[in-house]
Amino acid sequence: MSYINKPKFKHPQMQANDIGLTRRDYEGTLTTLCGGCGHDSISAAIIQAAADMSLEPHRVAKISGIGCSSKIPSYFLSKAHGFNSVHGRMPSVATGANIANKELYYIGISGDGDSASIGLGQFCHIVRRRINMLYIVANNGTYGLTKGQLSATADLGSKTKSGEESQFDNIDMATLAIELGASFVARSFSGDKKQLIPLIQAGLTHKGFAFIDVISPCVTFNNTDFSTHGYKNTWENNVALSGVDFVPLREEITTSYAAGKEKEITLHDGSVVHLHKTDNNYDPTDKENALHHINEHKNQGKIATGLLYINQSTSDLHELQETVDKPLNCLGNQELCPGSEALNDINNTFR
Amino acid sequence: MKPTDISDPNYFHKVVDCQWACPAHTPVPEYIRLIAEKRYTDAYMINWHSNVFPGILGRTCDRPCEPACRRGRVEEEPVAICRLKRVAADYKSDIANRLPQIPKEKNGRHIALIGGGPASLTVARDLMPLGYEITLFEKDKLSGGAMRTQIPRFRLPGEVLDEELNYILQMGVNCRFGEEITSMRAILDEGYDAIFVGTGAPLGKWLDLPGHDEAKDNIHTGIEWLASVAFEHISSIGKNVLVLGGGNTAMDCCRTSKRIGGEQVSVVVRSGFDEMKASPWEIEDAMNEDIPILNFHVPKRYITENGKLVAMAFEKVRKEIDADGKRRLVPTGEEPAILACDDVLCAIGQENSFPWIERDLGIEFDQWEVPVLNKSTFQSTHEKVFFGGDAALGPDNIITAVAHGHDAAVSIHMMCEKQDISKRPNPLTNLSSQKMGIHQWSYDNDISADFRFAVPHADKQKTLNDINIEVELGFDEQLAFNETMRCLNCDVQTVFTDKLCIECDACVDICPTDCISFTQNQDEPELRKNLLAPAENEEQDLYVSDKLLTGRIMAKNEDLCLHCGLCAERCPTNAWDMHKYLFNTAKAENACQS
Numbered sequence: 001m002s003y004i005n006k007p008k009f010k011h012p013q014m015q016a017n018d019i020g021l022t023r024r025d026y027e028g029t030l031t032t033l034c035g036g037c038g039h040d041s042i043s044a045a046i047i048q049a050a051a052d053m054s055l056e057p058h059r060v061a062k063i064s065g066i067g068c069s070s071k072i073p074s075y076f077l078s079k080a081h082g083f084n085s086v087h088g089r090m091p092s093v094a095t096g097a098n099i100a101n102k103e104l105y106y107i108g109i110s111g112d113g114d115s116a117s118i119g120l121g122q123f124c125h126i127v128r129r130r131i132n133m134l135y136i137v138a139n140n141g142t143y144g145l146t147k148g149q150l151s152a153t154a155d156l157g158s159k160t161k162s163g164e165e166s167q168f169d170n171i172d173m174a175t176l177a178i179e180l181g182a183s184f185v186a187r188s189f190s191g192d193k194k195q196l197i198p199l200i201q202a203g204l205t206h207k208g209f210a211f212i213d214v215i216s217p218c219v220t221f222n223n224t225d226f227s228t229h230g231y232k233n234t235w236e237n238n239v240a241l242s243g244v245d246f247v248p249l250r251e252e253i254t255t256s257y258a259a260g261k262e263k264e265i266t267l268h269d270g271s272v273v274h275l276h277k278t279d280n281n282y283d284p285t286d287k288e289n290a291l292h293h294i295n296e297h298k299n300q301g302k303i304a305t306g307l308l309y310i311n312q313s314t315s316d317l318h319e320l321q322e323t324v325d326k327p328l329n330c331l332g333n334q335e336l337c338p339g340s341e342a343l344n345d346i347n348n349t350f351r
Numbered sequence: 352m353k354p355t356d357i358s359d360p361n362y363f364h365k366v367v368d369c370q371w372a373c374p375a376h377t378p379v380p381e382y383i384r385l386i387a388e389k390r391y392t393d394a395y396m397i398n399w400h401s402n403v404f405p406g407i408l409g410r411t412c413d414r415p416c417e418p419a420c421r422r423g424r425v426e427e428e429p430v431a432i433c434r435l436k437r438v439a440a441d442y443k444s445d446i447a448n449r450l451p452q453i454p455k456e457k458n459g460r461h462i463a464l465i466g467g468g469p470a471s472l473t474v475a476r477d478l479m480p481l482g483y484e485i486t487l488f489e490k491d492k493l494s495g496g497a498m499r500t501q502i503p504r505f506r507l508p509g510e511v512l513d514e515e516l517n518y519i520l521q522m523g524v525n526c527r528f529g530e531e532i533t534s535m536r537a538i539l540d541e542g543y544d545a546i547f548v549g550t551g552a553p554l555g556k557w558l559d560l561p562g563h564d565e566a567k568d569n570i571h572t573g574i575e576w577l578a579s580v581a582f583e584h585i586s587s588i589g590k591n592v593l594v595l596g597g598g599n600t601a602m603d604c605c606r607t608s609k610r611i612g613g614e615q616v617s618v619v620v621r622s623g624f625d626e627m628k629a630s631p632w633e634i635e636d637a638m639n640e641d642i643p644i645l646n647f648h649v650p651k652r653y654i655t656e657n658g659k660l661v662a663m664a665f666e667k668v669r670k671e672i673d674a675d676g677k678r679r680l681v682p683t684g685e686e687p688a689i690l691a692c693d694d695v696l697c698a699i700g701q702e703n704s705f706p707w708i709e710r711d712l713g714i715e716f717d718q719w720e721v722p723v724l725n726k727s728t729f730q731s732t733h734e735k736v737f738f739g740g741d742a743a744l745g746p747d748n749i750i751t752a753v754a755h756g757h758d759a760a761v762s763i764h765m766m767c768e769k770q771d772i773s774k775r776p777n778p779l780t781n782l783s784s785q786k787m788g789i790h791q792w793s794y795d796n797d798i799s800a801d802f803r804f805a806v807p808h809a810d811k812q813k814t815l816n817d818i819n820i821e822v823e824l825g826f827d828e829q830l831a832f833n834e835t836m837r838c839l840n841c842d843v844q845t846v847f848t849d850k851l852c853i854e855c856d857a858c859v860d861i862c863p864t865d866c867i868s869f870t871q872n873q874d875e876p877e878l879r880k881n882l883l884a885p886a887e888n889e890e891q892d893l894y895v896s897d898k899l900l901t902g903r904i905m906a907k908n909e910d911l912c913l914h915c916g917l918c919a920e921r922c923p924t925n926a927w928d929m930h931k932y933l934f935n936t937a938k939a940e941n942a943c944q945s
Contacts, residue, residue: 003790003791003797004796004797004915004917005797006861006863006915006917007798007800007863007913007915008800008863009425009426009800009863009864009913010425010863010864010865011864011865011884011911012424012425012911013884013885013887014865014884024863031861031921034923035857035920035921035922035923036853036855036857036921036922036923036924037855037857038855040856040857040860040861040921041855041856041857041860043860044856044859044860190856191854191855191856193856217855219853219855219923220923223853223923231853231854231855232853232900235854235900235901
């Protein structure tokens with residue numbers, strides 16, 4: 001970690017967004033992660049995405065578990081709500097918070113240890129329950145905080161810094177999320193902010209459970225030539241299935257796209273995601289097709305990135321449960337305790 | 352763009368904006384750090400070697416460094432560089448044992464310096480330690496030139512002036528003061544190995560308007576009048592004083608008048624207030640002493656009664672920009688302004704004057720009667736005659752005269768050593784890592800966010816009543832320390848090693864001012880537009896690396912870098928490192944060493 005705070009001086013031409021904040025206003029405390037950690041680039045991408053979207057920081061809740069990844073929320077949006085939970089239990093806390101107040105933007109940050117090992121069960125259930133949130137896994141294929149053991153997302157044959165080879169196939173978080181019913185699934189790379197920032201914006205805007213698996217190299221323990229999660233391997237084998245542009249609702253769409261390879265997806269609030277497909281056969285709205293492409297790339301030693309799968313027709317938990325319009329934490333005594341007459345009415349329905 | 356060649360001594364020099372802007376290229380951040388450590392004497396000596404008159408310049412410099420200061424680009428105001436220089440002078444201890452040794456045995460060469468101002472004294476300072484015998488001619492009884500005659504004592508106390516002049520004179524300079532040279536031929540005939548002319552721009556301009564002859568007893572030229580006040584030939588002035596002109600001399604004239612009897616003193620300028628040539632801080636000081644500045648008043652005539660000046664008439668004008676974009680002053684048609692006055696001081700400019708140089712000696716002059724010179728060697732068309740300071744290129748300032756003096760001394764030394772004086776010696780540079788630990792540097796990168804600190808002034812009632820009381824008190828040690836912490840250490844350079852970079856973006860993410868981008872290489876104009884934040888200030892370079900692993904390049908905009916070192920702290924591979932770049936111009940002692 002650095003001994004000094006980041007100077008407050010900023011680029012004099014830095015523009016304020018629609019609510020009068022600059023990107024610097026979306027920063028958190030100075031990072032204490034190792035220099036070069038991919039996780040810092042994820043923070044920077046979230047900061048940029050939130051600033052570009054003019055998110056009001058107090059309308060954001062950031063929730064994490066345990067691990068290097070779960071320190072990330074300290075480093076962005078210091079004026080947002082935050083909860084650093086127990087190892088692997090971020091999904092429970094996020095679920096509870098979302099049920100209590102459905103009006104916030106929820107950003108869950110977790111890692112491969114937190115979500116693919118100790119918290120795998122929790123992960124499966126939050127996907128299944130369709131919580132309206134953005135769930136980011138900072139995936140470095142190693143347990144960095146305990147000094148570099150293989151994690152459950154380490155690819156078969158990938159080696160730790162000390163030379164131990166992974167004997168098991170990896171858990172692919174993106175595939176798992178698609179299979180369990182996530183309605184927005186993407187994969188990206190911390191080094192590629194051009195791709196990551198629009199994915200974060202689209203994920204935050206998407207109504208339903210949005211998941212981004214971000215390859216985020218551990219520069220200290222897993223950035224060797226024989227690791228599949230290092231910078232070099234990811235730069236070389238990262239195949240974007242599509243380029244992504246996010247156009248918020250308020251902006252006029254000015255770019256024109258060539259037919260055939262372009263796909264335009266309008267999100268529920270009217271914002272638009274443009275995909276510039278690099279592969280004509282790829283269809284991100286087709287579950288089977290998406291899974292096929294991911295696996296095919298994996299078999300070739302490649303990493304498929306971009307918006308892998310999107311389904312806008314599913315309902316989120318609140319819609320399924322038919323909760324009232326008002327956030328539950330805003331209900332007053334009168335609404336929560338409507339009196340004995342109301343109780344009688346309810347009891348009568350069971351008679 | 353091609354990868355940046357950081358081995359070019361000018362590349363990193365240019366990043367140190369203050370040093371680059373200083374005519375003498377004083378290593379500013381280096382001495383500011385020493386002041387922060389209370390190493391005032393060390394800070395003083397760095398200045399002394401570079402600009403020769405730190406105590407004088409710390410009070411009177413034109414400060415080209417300050418408008419250049421990077422702090423002014425990321426915040427409101429530059430670091431108070433000039434006043435920190437004064438701090439080094441005010442708080443230093445005895446420097447006698449740090450002055451260069453003067454060889455007892457001379458090298459047999461004899462140099463004549465004509466004029467005892469900053470340019471000549473710099474030549475003496477540089478050549479005395481090399482064993483030269485030096486004779487200094489000065490028409491006044493004391494040396495110092497314009498520093499003594501044109502700068503009033505309430506801005507520059509006599510003791511400060513004398514102290515710094517004496518460091519040089521006491522090296523054993525033969526002083527022939529009070530001796531005005533009337534013939535260059537005679538000097539040449541004395542057989543000197545070289546002659547340096549540093550006679551300044553001693554001729555004040557007159558304003559010859561109707562009524563002048565009748566009123567001339569009460570019309571004075573600014574610089575001559577200031578000199579008379581400095582030598583105490585004049586100790587009073589009328590109650591109503593008009594000062595004509597908007598430069599620093601005008602500011603000194605009006606403030607001096609206020610102290611020796613002027614009650615209603617006004618400055619009158621032809622053009623607009625914002626077009627005045629005087630330094631903003633000098634205008635501010637004059638206005639603080641309740642001196643009004645009337646602009647857009649063009650002087651028309653002197654008005655006399657019974658053979659004595661009583662007023663001046665001015666035409667009122669306004670500024671207009673014509674179709675060609677040229678600015679013109681157009682009469683407003685109003686009644687002329689009649690301003691009562693007992694004395695008028697003309698501070699409308701000054702010129703060099705060489706009536707004593709015969710025109711058949713091989714020293715050529717151009718159509719404006721300015722000597723024809725080589726601008727890097729300061730040699731005239733006569734091999735043995737050199738010019739420097741205002742005498743060389745027209746009226747400028749003290750620090751420019753010092754810079755000329757250093758360069759001329761190099762030329763004289765090389766000529767005496769039979770070397771080609773057009774082959775200038777290289778600057779002395781050093782680039783070394785400041786890394787102490789993983790996140791620790793040998794400089795303090797935790798800069799302060801404070802605004803510029805104001806220098807305390809002495810009580811106005813007191814200073815206005817005594818011409819010898821210095822107005823500025825200077826920073827005390829605490830204020831000085833606080834001000835030093837505003838310095839961004841622009842001489843501690845971000846050095847990038849492309850082979851080590853893994854393109855992790857750590858530097859991009861941490862940089863407070865968005866200086867660093869990793870992008871596809873392009874031509875400079877496109878690249879400037881396509882960086883993380885556009886680089887619009889074309890006076891500042893882009894630092895561009897060779898191709899990296901992904902085929903991209905690193906491009907850093909030097910314009911707004913805070914030199915905080917966070918890029919290097921976050922860099923996992925030491926591809927970024929902070930290196931201190933020391934740059935000193937070569938002086939005479941460094942020439943002829945091959």
